[in-house]
Amino acid sequence: MTATSSASIGSAPLRAPLDIGFDYTRSLGPLLSEFMTGLAARRIHGVRGSDGRVHVPPVEYDPVTAEALTELVPVAAEGTVLSWAWNPEPLDGQPLSSPFAWIFVRLDGADTAMLHALRVESSEQVRTGMRVRVCWAERPVGHITDIACFEPANGPASEQPAAEPGEPVTMMTAPVHLRYQHSVSAEESRYLRGLAEGRLLGQRCPVCGKVYIPPRGACPTDGVPTEGEVELPDRGVITTFCIVNVPFLGQRITPPYVAAYVLLDGADIAFLHLVLGCDAEDVRMGMRVKAAWRPREEWDTTLRNIDHFEPSGEPDAPFDSYAQHL
Amino acid sequence: MPGQDIAVVGFAQSPNVRSSEATTNGVEMLVPIFHELLASTGLSKEDIGFWCSGSSDYLAGRAFSFIAAVDAIGAFPPINESHVEADAAWALYEAWVKIRTGEVDTALVYGFGKSSAGQLRRVLALQLDPYTVAPLWPDSVGVAGLQARLGIEAGSWSEREMAEVAARSRAAALDNPHAQLSGVVDVEQLLAAPYLADPLRAHDCAPITDGASAIVLASGERASQLCERPAWITGFEHRIDSANLGARDLTTSPSTSGAGRAALNGKSGVDVAELHAPFSHQEIVLRQALQFGEQVRVNPSGGALCGNPMFSAGLERIGHAASQVHSGSAGRVLAHATSGPALQQNLVCVMEGSDS
Numbered sequence: 314m315t316a317t318s319s320a321s322i323g324s325a326p327l328r329a330p331l332d333i334g335f336d337y338t339r340s341l342g343p344l345l346s347e348f349m350t351g352l353a354a355r356r357i358h359g360v361r362g363s364d365g366r367v368h369v370p371p372v373e374y375d376p377v378t379a380e381a382l383t384e385l386v387p388v389a390a391e392g393t394v395l396s397w398a399w400n401p402e403p404l405d406g407q408p409l410s411s412p413f414a415w416i417f418v419r420l421d422g423a424d425t426a427m428l429h430a431l432r433v434e435s436s437e438q439v440r441t442g443m444r445v446r447v448c449w450a451e452r453p454v455g456h457i458t459d460i461a462c463f464e465p466a467n468g469p470a471s472e473q474p475a476a477e478p479g480e481p482v483t484m485m486t487a488p489v490h491l492r493y494q495h496s497v498s499a500e501e502s503r504y505l506r507g508l509a510e511g512r513l514l515g516q517r518c519p520v521c522g523k524v525y526i527p528p529r530g531a532c533p534t535d536g537v538p539t540e541g542e543v544e545l546p547d548r549g550v551i552t553t554f555c556i557v558n559v560p561f562l563g564q565r566i567t568p569p570y571v572a573a574y575v576l577l578d579g580a581d582i583a584f585l586h587l588v589l590g591c592d593a594e595d596v597r598m599g600m601r602v603k604a605a606w607r608p609r610e611e612w613d614t615t616l617r618n619i620d621h622f623e624p625s626g627e628p629d630a631p632f633d634s635y636a637q638h639l
Numbered sequence: 640m641p642g643q644d645i646a647v648v649g650f651a652q653s654p655n656v657r658s659s660e661a662t663t664n665g666v667e668m669l670v671p672i673f674h675e676l677l678a679s680t681g682l683s684k685e686d687i688g689f690w691c692s693g694s695s696d697y698l699a700g701r702a703f704s705f706i707a708a709v710d711a712i713g714a715f716p717p718i719n720e721s722h723v724e725a726d727a728a729w730a731l732y733e734a735w736v737k738i739r740t741g742e743v744d745t746a747l748v749y750g751f752g753k754s755s756a757g758q759l760r761r762v763l764a765l766q767l768d769p770y771t772v773a774p775l776w777p778d779s780v781g782v783a784g785l786q787a788r789l790g791i792e793a794g795s796w797s798e799r800e801m802a803e804v805a806a807r808s809r810a811a812a813l814d815n816p817h818a819q820l821s822g823v824v825d826v827e828q829l830l831a832a833p834y835l836a837d838p839l840r841a842h843d844c845a846p847i848t849d850g851a852s853a854i855v856l857a858s859g860e861r862a863s864q865l866c867e868r869p870a871w872i873t874g875f876e877h878r879i880d881s882a883n884l885g886a887r888d889l890t891t892s893p894s895t896s897g898a899g900r901a902a903l904n905g906k907s908g909v910d911v912a913e914l915h916a917p918f919s920h921q922e923i924v925l926r927q928a929l930q931f932g933e934q935v936r937v938n939p940s941g942g943a944l945c946g947n948p949m950f951s952a953g954l955e956r957i958g959h960a961a962s963q964v965h966s967g968s969a970g971r972v973l974a975h976a977t978s979g980p981a982l983q984q985n986l987v988c989v990m991e992g993s994d995s
Contacts, residue, residue, distance in 0.1 A: 325660065331700055339769065348771075370771035372883050395789070398783075401835075401836065405776070406775075406776040415777060417789075426884075428885060441792055457770065491757055491761075493699075495663070495700065496661070529666075530662065530667050533714065534715040536673065536712050
């Protein structure tokens with residue numbers, strides 16, 4: 314996950330783009346494995362359903378009887394359009410990047426429709442009942458996108474002969490990348506703008522009186538927004554901590570290091586931060602710490618402005634002073 | 640009323656808006672409607688036996704977003720809580736079952752979604768088969784367009800009838816202060832507009848909407864104490880059709896017919912129906928599936944075409960239908976909710992006043 318912070322400082326809630334992505338890997342099972350292995354060789358298979366209908370793409374279980382289906386049937390790479398919808402503004406990941414038609418196409422030899430994209434110049438060139446054929450991807454790999462798209466079947470076909478099936482395809486990758494505009498609440502925005510000025514701004518729940526940093530759109534105990542402004546010092550106490558010894562993807566610091574809950578003086582809720590400036594083995598519950606700020610020119614609306622916390626040298630806080638905040 | 644009878648006794652919703660300043664965890668939209676709902680029923684949060692919500696992490700772009708929403712409740716002391724990754728109409732179903740077990744006698748159900756945070760029609764492609772369909776990223780408008788043309792070319796409906804649905808919905812929404820779209824529009828004018836995604840025009844598609852809503856359920860005497868005219872649930876059913884879009888007849892909705900028959904259980908004569916149809920032709924599919932005659936008033940709220948907050952638009956339909964019973968303006972009402980692409984999954988809730 315990556316997020317970039319916005320520099321827009323005003324009074325409206327802060328927002329920033331949030332782009333997330335993951336490449337899902339899926340095991341195919343016997344039926345879809347055979348279908349995908351066929352695609353890699355430019356061959357399309359359907360499956361015969363309980364009622365004799367041939368489903369393309371194949372379904373593992375009959376949609377009516379729920380019977381497990383196993384009989385694969387070869388079908389043509391050409392068929393008839395049963396319905397279409399124009400797509401004037403293709404989105405990321407769709408089969409074509411210039412305007413195209415979504416189609417339901419029934420391939421010759423199949424009884425059900427397949428959803429795919431038809432490459433044409435304009436919606437004038439599409440009609441229900443027209444004949445279309447598959448355009449294969451240049452290098453099929455055993456994925457539904459090996460069918461790059463469909464094209465009208467009226468011109469000469471390009472030379473894309475079927476091959477002998479190769480090694481069985483048993484896995485597929487499905488990348489999912491989504492973009493969001495992430496907003497923080499009005500309360501969190503005050504806090505983040507405070508950080509940009511080097512200030513730590515909390516708020517108080519009007520019902521229970523607890524001081525939250527960051528402040529919240531709803532006190533988790535009372536369900537009402539926190540209010541007012543409570544400026545907190547940049548020092549406090551470690552309530553609990555964890556020594557990180559395990560390396561992981563995206564780790565920024567070489568282990569071992571200490572992640573700790575820091576309860577700022579005057580706050581009722583601790584937050585997680587990094588503790589440096591001493592050996593990991595010397596960190597303890599009750600240890601007094603102070604913020605180590607990054608250089609002022611690097612400050613933004615983010616808690617990253619505090620690079621880490623480090624021992625302040627003050628005597629440890631007695632357990633009773635933070636026992637209620639564990 | 641016997642102990643197992645369950646009624647909708649309260650409903651509140653946030654305004655349907657194109658883009659809210661709220662966070663994706665829904666807290667800012669939920670806090671005011673929880674307060675409104677508890678005040679109108681005279682309940683405190685400690686009185687609620689069970690909480691259940693509907694929302695989606697794909698809409699929020701973050702994992703476990705429904706957990707952050709629980710802050711809006713003020714969940715201390717700890718509460719009895721559950722969540723569905725579906726429209727909150729299905730959360731209401733879960734709460735209804737929970738009350739029927741006898742474990743609790745009240746439930747508060749809520750749904751929320753900030754559709755504007757991401758690219759809604761693209762996000763909805765992730766509802767499709769993950770092996771052979773979703774990797775092509777078919778957007779929700781494209782899938783609905785394929786369905787609409789099938790019906791147009793089969794003679795099941797026309798572009799004019801679709802525009803008539805849109806015009807009637809916008810006019811009805813004039814009486815709904817929370818609607819995102821409303822107004823008096825001329826069918827000829829609608830038909831003169833260019834296609835958004837041939838055969839769909841903008842008026843055929845529900846707007847992108849941020850919103851939230853909440854309902855209180857109560858059983859037996861508790862319901863009668865909380866509400867002057869409870870909307871007693873006399874039938875509550877949901878059914879699903881095949882996920883394989885190309886293998887079913889998209890111009891009909893067998894799952895709606897089945898759920899409607901089971902929920903009505905032989906009764907006829909619905910006064911008002913709230914149907915969750917995110918596309919104009921889908922309202923026609925639903926009316927045909929439920930075999931409505933002319934006497935049924937459909938979508939007096941304006942329906943999803945005038946505001947479609949994802950994951951609460953179905954719950955909102957139930958709330959609006961129940962309000963017709965609460966106010967005494969209807970005896971028997973039917974509310975419908977849908978989930979999935981092209982009306983794949985459908986739920987029907989029938990409610991009645993005690994004197995109907």
